[in-house]
Amino acid sequence: MTMNVPLLPAYDRTALRPGIVHIGLGNFHRAHMAVYLDDLFALGQDHDWAILGAGVRAGDARMREALRGQDCLSTIIELDPAGKSARRIGAMVDFLPVEAGNASLIAAMAQPAIRIVSLTVTEGGYFINPATGAFDPDAPEIRADAATPDQPDTAFGAILAALRARRAAGLAPFAVMSCDNLPGNGHVTQAAVVGLARLSDPGFADWVQDNVAFPNGMVDRITPATGPRERALAASFGLADDPVPVTCEPFRQWVLEDHFPAGRPALEKVGVTFTPHVHAYEMMKIRILNGGHAIIAYPGGLMDIEYVHEAMAHPLITALLDKVEREEVIPSVPPVPDTDISAYYDLIRSRFSNPEVADTERRLCLDGSNRQPKFIVPSVRDALAAGRSARGLALVSAMWCRYCAGTTDSGTVIAPNDPNWDALQSLSLAARPNPQIWLDQRHIYGDLADHPGFAGDFAHWLTSLWDKGTAATLRAYLST
Structure with a gap:
C-alpha cells in the first residue's frame, strides 16, 4: 500500500x-541537526542559517550525487509504533564538490556568511590515540596534512586552511561544532584542530586556541543504517526514487553549550537545550544509553538474535540490562538538571524496545574497540572506585571478547565487525585458555588489567561463555 x-x-x-x-x-x-533547522525555518526564523553539505572521503561523493539529484531534500521517516510518518526536509541548499585537497570546501568555509562549521565524522574520526585518549599527531593522515597544509585531505586540515584564509581577510572565525557522540566533543575537536596546526605553524595553533569556539554538545537519536527495508518504506510513501531515505525513532535530543561568538540560529525555539552543564547530560546518555547498547548487543549477537527489539523481548537480556544498569551503571551517574535519571532509564528501555526501528544487534556490536573504552570501561572504573561490584560489566566485556572470536554459540560465522577485527579475533582465540591476554590490551583497559577483582570476574565469565554458552552464563549471573 502506498501512503500519502x-x-x-x-x-x-x-x-x-x-x-x-x-x-x-x-x-x-x-x-537530527537538519531536522531541527527544518523546524526552525518552518517557523519563519533564521533563513540565513541553511546548510551547505560537504564531505572529505571518496565515499561522500555518492551521497552528494544522490542528494543533489533530489534538490538536496532528505526523506525522514519517523518509526513511531503508533504509526509511521514521513517528511521531506529542505534545510540543506547544496552539497559541495568532494575532491582531493578540499579546495571547494575551504573556499566555502572562508566566506563571511559561514559562521558555524559542524561535523559528524563518527566517533573514530578524531584521530584519538587509544593508548592515551589524546589526539594522535602521528596518525598518517595528520602527518600528511601537516606536510601539505594548503591541500589538506582531512576535515580538520580543511578547517585550518579556511581559518587561515579568514584571518588573512580580516574575518572573524567561525565556531566549530562537533555533532558526534563523544565525551567532551568540543574539547576533542579543539584538540584535533589545534594539534594539527601545531605540527606546521605553532603560532597559528596558539591563535586558533585563543580565538576559535568549540562548543560541547550532546546529541541523541537512534538512526539505523539505510538498506532494502528502509528503501521499501520510502517507496510505501511514494518515494521509491529516493536512494538515501533515513529512518529514525521519534525521540530526539540536542544539548549545547551557548558558545557561538559569530552568532547562531535560535534553536532553543525548536527544542534544543542550551546549558553550561552539557557534561552532565552527556555522561547520563553515554553511560546509560550507549553503555546499554553494549550490554544488550553482545548477548544478542552470540545468541543469533538479529534485531534490537527482539533482544529486548528476550527475558535473559532484559534482566541483564536492568541488573547491570541499576546496580553498576546508574549509581555512578551524577545528577542532571531537571532530569529524573530513573525515568530517563525507563525511557531508554522503551526506545530500545521499539519494533518499528528494526535496529540490528550487529550495528550495536560494531567497533567495540572504539566504543568499549568510552561506554563501558569508565563505568567499571567508577564502580570499583566506589567499592561496588562490576561483575556485570565484566560479563559484558567478556561477551565482547567471546563475540570477537568470530562465531556465535550455534557456530554461525560472524562477519568482521570492527576496524581491528583480525587482531581482535586472534586475541580472543588466544584468550580462551588465558583470559588475561584480552585484558592486556592496555589501550582499552589500562590498569584494570591488574585489578584482581575485575580480572577474576572477567576470566570467570569468559570461561563460562565458552564452556556453557551465553544463555547459561546469563542465568548464572542473574542468580547472584
Whole structure:
C-alpha cells in the first residue's frame, strides 16, 4: 500500500542562505541537526542559517550525487509504533564538490556568511590515540596534512586552511561544532584542530586556541543504517526514487553549550537545550544509553538474535540490562538538571524496545574497540572506585571478547565487525585458555588489567561463555 506522499517544506527554500557548512552527511545528521533547522525555518526564523553539505572521503561523493539529484531534500521517516510518518526536509541548499585537497570546501568555509562549521565524522574520526585518549599527531593522515597544509585531505586540515584564509581577510572565525557522540566533543575537536596546526605553524595553533569556539554538545537519536527495508518504506510513501531515505525513532535530543561568538540560529525555539552543564547530560546518555547498547548487543549477537527489539523481548537480556544498569551503571551517574535519571532509564528501555526501528544487534556490536573504552570501561572504573561490584560489566566485556572470536554459540560465522577485527579475533582465540591476554590490551583497559577483582570476574565469565554458552552464563549471573 502506498501512503500519502510527504509534503515539501512549507517555507520558501529559494529564500534560504547558507550560514553553516556541515561535514559528513550521514543518516544521523540528516535525522537530527537538519531536522531541527527544518523546524526552525518552518517557523519563519533564521533563513540565513541553511546548510551547505560537504564531505572529505571518496565515499561522500555518492551521497552528494544522490542528494543533489533530489534538490538536496532528505526523506525522514519517523518509526513511531503508533504509526509511521514521513517528511521531506529542505534545510540543506547544496552539497559541495568532494575532491582531493578540499579546495571547494575551504573556499566555502572562508566566506563571511559561514559562521558555524559542524561535523559528524563518527566517533573514530578524531584521530584519538587509544593508548592515551589524546589526539594522535602521528596518525598518517595528520602527518600528511601537516606536510601539505594548503591541500589538506582531512576535515580538520580543511578547517585550518579556511581559518587561515579568514584571518588573512580580516574575518572573524567561525565556531566549530562537533555533532558526534563523544565525551567532551568540543574539547576533542579543539584538540584535533589545534594539534594539527601545531605540527606546521605553532603560532597559528596558539591563535586558533585563543580565538576559535568549540562548543560541547550532546546529541541523541537512534538512526539505523539505510538498506532494502528502509528503501521499501520510502517507496510505501511514494518515494521509491529516493536512494538515501533515513529512518529514525521519534525521540530526539540536542544539548549545547551557548558558545557561538559569530552568532547562531535560535534553536532553543525548536527544542534544543542550551546549558553550561552539557557534561552532565552527556555522561547520563553515554553511560546509560550507549553503555546499554553494549550490554544488550553482545548477548544478542552470540545468541543469533538479529534485531534490537527482539533482544529486548528476550527475558535473559532484559534482566541483564536492568541488573547491570541499576546496580553498576546508574549509581555512578551524577545528577542532571531537571532530569529524573530513573525515568530517563525507563525511557531508554522503551526506545530500545521499539519494533518499528528494526535496529540490528550487529550495528550495536560494531567497533567495540572504539566504543568499549568510552561506554563501558569508565563505568567499571567508577564502580570499583566506589567499592561496588562490576561483575556485570565484566560479563559484558567478556561477551565482547567471546563475540570477537568470530562465531556465535550455534557456530554461525560472524562477519568482521570492527576496524581491528583480525587482531581482535586472534586475541580472543588466544584468550580462551588465558583470559588475561584480552585484558592486556592496555589501550582499552589500562590498569584494570591488574585489578584482581575485575580480572577474576572477567576470566570467570569468559570461561563460562565458552564452556556453557551465553544463555547459561546469563542465568548464572542473574542468580547472584
